[in-house]
Amino acid sequence: MTIQPRIEEDGSPREKTDPISSCSQEYALDGRIHLNGNSLGAPRHSLIPELGHLISGQWARLQVRGWFQEGWLDLPRTVGDKLGALLGAKPGQIVVAGETTSTTLFNVLVAACRLRADRPVLLVEQESFPTDLYIAASVARLLDRRLAAVSRADLDIRLREHGDQVAAALTSPVDFRTGERRGIGETTALCHDAGAISVWDLSHAAGVLPVDLDANGVDLAIGCGYKYLGGGPGAPAFTYVPVRHQPDVDFPLAGWHGHARPFAMSPRFEPADGIDRARTGTPPVLSLAGLNHALDPLLEAGIEALYQRTRELGDYFLACLEESRPDLAKQLASPRDALRRGGHLAVRVADAERVEHELAERGVHVDSRPPDLIRFAFAPLYVTKDHIRRVVDIVTAVA
Structure with a gap:
């Protein structure tokens, strides 16, 4: 895969120059927003031909010899x-x-x-x-x-x-x-x-x-x-x-x-x-x-770039949430300092399981954890700032 820079949906300077922001098109997201990569990461479109070649070009052709020849x-x-x-x-x-x-x-x-x-x-x-x-x-x-x-x-x-x-x-x-x-x-x-x-x-x-x-x-x-x-x-x-x-x-x-x-x-x-x-x-x-x-x-991206992108996405989510739903932003269960947290943010929400299901019906994958947490994960290769803005709009409507 060759990463080519492109202008991201929100046109922000960071998104214009960040090569990682171009990667989301390579993932099979099916028009949905995946903020649960901390549970199950999304596949790349090219996985299907990759496995197809392994099955038809190696396994079917070589049988047991594939162990030694492939x-x-x-x-x-x-x-x-x-x-x-x-x-x-x-x-x-x-x-x-x-x-x-x-x-x-x-x-x-x-x-x-x-x-x-x-x-x-x-x-x-x-x-x-x-x-x-x-x-x-x-x-x-x-x-x-x-x-x-x-x-x-x-x-x-x-x-x-x-x-x-x-x-x-x-x-x-x-x-x-x-x-x-x-x-x-x-x-x-x-x-x-x-x-x-x-x-x-x-x-x-x-x-x-x-x-x-x-x-x-x-x-x-x-x-x-x-x-x-x-x-x-x-x-x-x-x-x-x-x-x-x-x-x-x-x-x-x-x-x-x-x-x-x-x-x-x-x-x-x-x-x-x-x-x-x-x-x-x-x-x-x-x-x-x-x-x-x-x-x-x-x-190809490298762990430092992946980590930087994840921090930026998390901070952007918080900024959008504080603007649209400051009451929910105050229910943050994660550290506010990006250096003190991993790849996801957890927000305390009443009836979290219901909110998770309503988000899923609107094309957003997150997950809830009892008793009242919803986790939003920022997998750096396929989550964009446009995704985050859309998610916050939907959360504002259903939570």
């Missing part, structure tokens, strides 16, 4: 290295094994606790996404660890005061409800000061925020492929393991593609060197191809 076996690493460019990780440290986010998180949390086998506590934020809480509780039961679920505000305090008991701390750089950010470098440093393993769920940050995994010294991380990354419904999750931990990390899910010699069909598991030991079963090629295709325009 790079299918390498896709978990190929896509992982692409993600590394967005997430600040050097090649060979991210793999997309083909598992769900839940399975990937389970695998990583068990491995994190095994790295600190002498410590009794698994620490997690109470405000985490429900799956993170469920998986953390399951891992704690499985490994006979004590689960400590503390408030977002108290997690750093717990690390400072009782960190010597913590095996691993699970958190996220973006609160999935309010969009409030947590400093990855600061919390990771607290983990290291306490001798604990830092584990990050990047699902609401990947593709929209700089996370700088290597520079921040993150120990382990996971994230899904279907939100801002746009890999499609249920796109597989990724695993980050820095080189320093790769020789020692011990994953509980030991599949044949994580074996040092997978085609030897050995009855005894011997983990592969490097990031490949995080692989499990046969890669889901169609899903990986969809994610691989979705990453190209994100990489």
Whole structure:
């Protein structure tokens, strides 16, 4: 894809010169406005011929030979290295094994606790996404660890005061409800000061925020492929393991593609060197191809430009809302400072679920979260300022 500058609908100087603003025409939006990219990213029009070629030009033509002649076996690493460019990780440290986010998180949390086998506590934020809480509780039961679920505000305090008991701390750089950010470098440093393993769920940050995994010294991380990354419904999750931990990390899910010699069909598991030991079963090629295709325009734009565009769109939304509905603007549940929030804004609205459905009937996709939040997400490649003005007009009418 070649990004060409064009004049955006509102004719603003930034939109005239910003090459990202031209990308929305490449996405299959079906005439609707998608402000829920933090739940499911929109596909590009070119995905259909891309998958068609894979099916007719590779799978149908080559059958099983496609694994060896078309790079299918390498896709978990190929896509992982692409993600590394967005997430600040050097090649060979991210793999997309083909598992769900839940399975990937389970695998990583068990491995994190095994790295600190002498410590009794698994620490997690109470405000985490429900799956993170469920998986953390399951891992704690499985490994006979004590689960400590503390408030977002108290997690750093717990690390400072009782960190010597913590095996691993699970958190996220973006609160999935309010969009409030947590400093990855600061919390990771607290983990290291306490001798604990830092584990990050990047699902609401990947593709929209700089996370700088290597520079921040993150120990382990996971994230899904279907939100801002746009890999499609249920796109597989990724695993980050820095080189320093790769020789020692011990994953509980030991599949044949994580074996040092997978085609030897050995009855005894011997983990592969490097990031490949995080692989499990046969890669889901169609899903990986969809994610691989979705990453190209994100990489071409670059994470800093994507982040800048997201901040601008969020600020523009707030300015429009304050002008049209100052009463709603006062119900903002997210930080007003763009540097303290992720890719979405949350507004408290009475009967939020009804408002979500009425917006959908008028061609606007958002999502509500109980009890009273509506989240507006600003995926930088296909949301424009014209979209935002139209959404605020509709919100003014229905909320």
